[in-house]
């Protein structure tokens with residue numbers, strides 16, 4: 188496994204395991220412990236959560252495993268997110284869908300995540316979505332409070348356009364450690380809209396969500412998916428790699444931005460396929476051929 192050493196106490200594996208879909212995996216606490224051990228055995232040390240995943244219930248499922256096996260926490264980097272509210276059965280006081288980036292909400296959410304996850308502190312807390320109502324002074328105050336009290340060690344954002352990230356950083360004392368963005372061989376806009384250029388300029392390593400386009404890459408009924416899958420498989424011929432998921436992860440990992448794709452599957456074989464992607468590298472020609480397939484036309 189390769190790692191980004193973002194900071195002395197923030198070590199993130201190039202591949203991350205994500206828990207957005209975890210409520211569908213039908214795992215009890217022992218099942219979670221087995222899964223987490225399998226993930227750790229690949230060298231992946233980073234686990235991605237959000238307060239709202241699974242209707243505000245997924246963090247506690249993962250947390251039950253950490254509480255049952257105390258050896259797990261010290262071997263992992265835990266990321267969580269805050270700021271999205273919607274009606275849900277876990278927190279009936281949430282009445283409508285909205286973003287809340289007030290200091291009170293950020294602090295409440297991070298403290299709750301730490302309790303639910305049973306993890307002592309969050310290694311990284313992200314603002315989940317950019318809000319048009321964002322008050323950067325509130326965010327800065329919340330981050331200071333969480334940092335000073337040792338509840339959160341590092342901070343970042345998710346789905347932020349470059350300009351908004353830049354603006355927020357000018358208020359926040361802590362360096363923003365990442366921007367978690369949607370990016371895959373089927374979602375290629377960040378390669379050309381300035382998002383990755385900005386992160387490269389600032390030496391910020393991005394996390395990549397839905398790296399397999401939420402499974403759409405395997406949709407044979409979709410012409411564009413078929414075309415991109417074909418281009419990936421063709422590139423794999425040079426190194427006898429036939430696994431489409433491995434090739435898609437490798438395509439992302441090969442990009443100079445230092446992307447950290449987040450695996451969305453709970454299946455052991457698929458997690459291993461992802462980890463194996465680090466031994467496949469795309470050169471300029473192979474990489475651009477997949478990009479051109481996604482664009483639907485050659486580069487000019």
Ligand SMILES: NC(=O)c1ccc[n+]([C@@H]2O[C@H](COP(=O)([O-])OP(=O)(O)OC[C@H]3O[C@@H](n4cnc5c(N)ncnc54)[C@H](OP(=O)(O)O)[C@@H]3O)[C@@H](O)[C@H]2O)c1
Pocket residue numbers: 204205206207208235236315345346367368395396397398399400401402403405432449450451452453454457
């Ligand atoms: N920051 C944000 O706003 C945001 C938004 C969305 C997601 N995320 C994060 O990103 C993580 C990954 O997102 P994602 O789940 O959408 O990732 P993804 O890997 O693009 O999609 C996962 C889906 O693809 C399917 N899949 C995986 N490998 C497959 C294969 N070899 N063949 C066929 N289907 C396959 C999975 O099915 P199985 O489950 O059956 O394997 C699952 O339904 C999330 O867990 C979350 O941590 C963040």
